[in-house]
Amino acid sequence: MTDRIGADLVVESLAVEGVTHVFGLPGTTVMDLIDALARDGRIRYLSTRHEQVAGFMADGFSRAGGAPGVCLASRGPGAANLAIAVQNAHDESVPMLVLIGQVPGSITERRSFEEMDVVAAFRPMTKWAVEIHRPERIPELLQRAVRTAVTGRPGPVVVSLPLDVLQAAAPEEVTPGPRVRFHPPAPDPAGVAEAAALLAAAERPAIIAGGGARDRAALLELADAASAPVVSTWLRKNAVPNGHPAYLGPLGYGAHEVSDQLVRDADVIVALGCRFSEFTTKRWTLVPPSARLVHVDVDPAELGRVYPPRVGLVSDATAAAHALTAALPRLVAADGGRAERRRQRREALRKEYEDASALPPSEPDGSGAGGVSSPALTRAARNLAMRQGIVLVQDVHTFGPWMARHVAVDRPDSYYGSAGGAMAWGFPAAMGMALARPDQRVVAISGDGSFWMVAQDLETCVRERIPVLNVIVNNYAYGNTRDRQRTAHGGRYHGVFLGNPDFAAYARLLGAHGVRVTADGELEPAIAEALAHPGPSIVDVVQDRMEGLPPGLTPPAAR
Template sequence: MAVPARTGADLVIECLAAEGVELVAGVPGTTIMDLIDSLARQDAIRFISTRHEQVAGFLADGVSRSGAGLGVCMASRGPGAANLAIAVQNAYDESVPLLALIGQVPADVVERRAFEEMDVLATFRPMTKWAVEVHDVRRVPELLQRAVRAATSGRPGPVVVSLPLNVLQATAAATPAPRRRVHPPAAAPAAIEEAWSVLATAQRPAVLLGGGAGGDPGTYLRLAASMNAPLLTTWLRQGLVPHADPVYLGALGYGAHEVSERVIAEADVLLALGCRFSEFTTKRWTLISPDTRLVHVDIDPEELGRVYLPDVGIVADAQLAARALLDAAPPGLPDGSARLAKLRTAFDEASSLTDEAPGSGVGSSAVVRGLRELAGRAGILLVQDAPSFGPWTQRHLRLPRPRTFFGSAGGAMAWGLPAGMGIALARPDHRVVTVSGDGSFWMVAQDFETCVRERIPVVNVVMNNFSYGNTRDRQRVAHDGRYLGVFYGNPDFAGFARSLGGHGARVEADEDLSPALENALAQDLPAIIDVVQDRMAGLPPGLTPPVAR
């Protein structure tokens, strides 16, 4: 039977559908109008029109992090592509799978400085796993399938596909390539045996989980328990495991407890699973002792020895390696149960929440208490943006269930609302609550209208201290309180929400926060809770920002 000819745009959308993609976010533009028209003529994939390309990219990032599938975004040439770059770079830094489709000028005018022409590949290659431009409509199925595989296999990350207008409008008798997935590598038996030859000698072992430690959290917990080893996570990855487990000892990074850092600093053997030893996690690469013996498991061979040379380096999927290590655990390991219990007691004491010094507005400790209540409920997902409030949750938020907390460690402000939108769309059986600073939120607040229009009931908690808190604190500590450019005015965020058809509440006292959260969750609407704080509200007591380097 003859294959009917279809346009390149139709082939792109058919390829996405064949890969299981259910959602694409983007901003309409000249060179992607054929893609949008193709989306309009089918019902397998939903198109979300955002008000800014950065939001589309962060929304797709949220879809990927939700675990519900690959996030896909699109932008037109030139300025649209440039607006998307922040989200692409953040996904690259955090190893988040992402597929970005970018329209390009047609081939007959390329290199003439045509309207909005840019070199898409040169722009995006440094921040992607792969960037490719399609020059022949017949190759759309081949290259789209390869792009999806590249984004999702090995160490995941963003892939950019540049689509010239002439390719989208040309026709070909082609069909989507069959869906293919690459199974992750398991650890070699000899590597597991060698790993235990090091791990079994430990008197002060520790286990460190990074963002690459996917799969069943119980596997990691049982492995740590078999070693009598405290288990920690890297910065902002504390959602990997339930916090009530006796082996859990917190997350490293900015705001970590002293007892958590001491476990790593004093470890004689460290088992690192799916982590890359980032700057914050390692206190700028000073936390791990040169005398610590390291067993490092990562799916990307380039990570083994990049920062710390391991005694045993294993190229494998973290979950598969953890299962193999657990199955091969030797009998008679040193009994470290008393040490582990003592460390856990110290961690629980450090994690207890006390009120900060009184000031005007809502205290950060009250917000943590409200978030603790939500974290204890089934069906709630918490999303943390990049505000100076972050160390409060780092230190004091307790998560009873794994995979219910999402935080951005890439440093990009304005991630919270869009990522929350993507997570909510991908996980409609859950309610999503985002926590953002006012500076981050106002960068993308226009897309609260998208939430209303598309009926995305995200509850946005905005920590409103009328300042860029992180920079303000650095100016206070490092520049003798010479403040410049960090204080500003804000609108009534609750009124803003209502003006767009959403739910809005303004909270100015501690006791009003929990009722406001309850009321917002009772609505079938997107919501903004405007949490008004003192303009100097910020870090937990005793914590100072790290030195800028």
């Protein structure tokens, strides 16, 4: 029987916190931890082919509603390879626990092999970074790390675990404490009254739902009580059912003019769980100075960071929405017909949004210029979005604005997009989501540039039998950069066109299902065939190398 060591305390603490999966890559300083996971047996450990993929899988696992996503890497280069995933999770407020093996304390500060100051390196991109120096403190600090990751504005937490701490004997009396979670803050009643009065007196109200607005029912009750239209922030269109009469689409890159104009014209804006990012606000030009802003966020540091609010409420978005809804009826009843005018305005704007969201036709011959047309791919994505049991994952690619403009998402928790900007997020995140939601089928839509950055981990997907369908939008280009060179650099294309393999043949080589599509009429049958396959699948959607953005849309200039 193996004596109990620090690594066992790590696993015991993770189990108490509800962790069910750990994604990582083996390395010298974490072998004792991997062995402890194997001996304990309660937590599934999955090895990836690159630490970045392990981080993105943990990110996807967290977003899909499982226990906190956990990733694992060894010192130095392994830790550095995780940095992209950690930074992306920090930018998108995704709770994640990052465990990094470290050189033993007896040889620190000697530039030992792969030595790295983990805490200093990761502190700017985490909620907290800590190194544990004694085995008896593992439960205390590791459980605090999980609480920190999931409390308030969520985010990644890094825990550095020196090898000697993992190998040290664990005192028999040291055991993890109970799992503890804190209730989110409720809004101040006086602030709610002031905010409700502003909203009730508005002629042109707008509600902006951000990533912190996770309760659809509470949000829609507020929208209906105020007769106010709702827009979501960039890539957060799953915040409300897109078919609801109050919804006017997402803001950000690819937004319809009616969505942007709603904010420009607003006299009162209620922003729920929204941090006013660069893309959502069109580089901070969208919100008019004259608008009276009610800003709700669980993190007080966000209030006034970009726009000083008339009323700032430090609160969980759901609690604030409920409180505002409860405060409105008496005020609205005495508004002299203002609510009816708002209702009629909302109906007219909704009709305008529905007209704008209509899908442009495909090419007359039924195929794109040398491949599958984007309208055909958009129709396929729309059909997937309507199917029960399907989760759509949108990577960072040129096809994204087509989805923003023309794909409606009505089912809760059925769409996820990456607003952090990290290419290659989609496929690994979809793998993590599929493990968190084994009863649903996860479909990732990736660009060819993104997929090829993490293509080696299709082997992980096959080995671990993760039934992800990845649709690769294959235009042989870094499409976003190509379009910027077209619009901002006189069509001088340099370093943006790619030489791709047959991705379907590559999938079959690794034991996955693979099919290549070169014309519009082949696409939907290929997707149906892939969904019928019980394991991982690739649908390689070949497009013309200049296929890109929706008509009339140009990429924002680099400034």
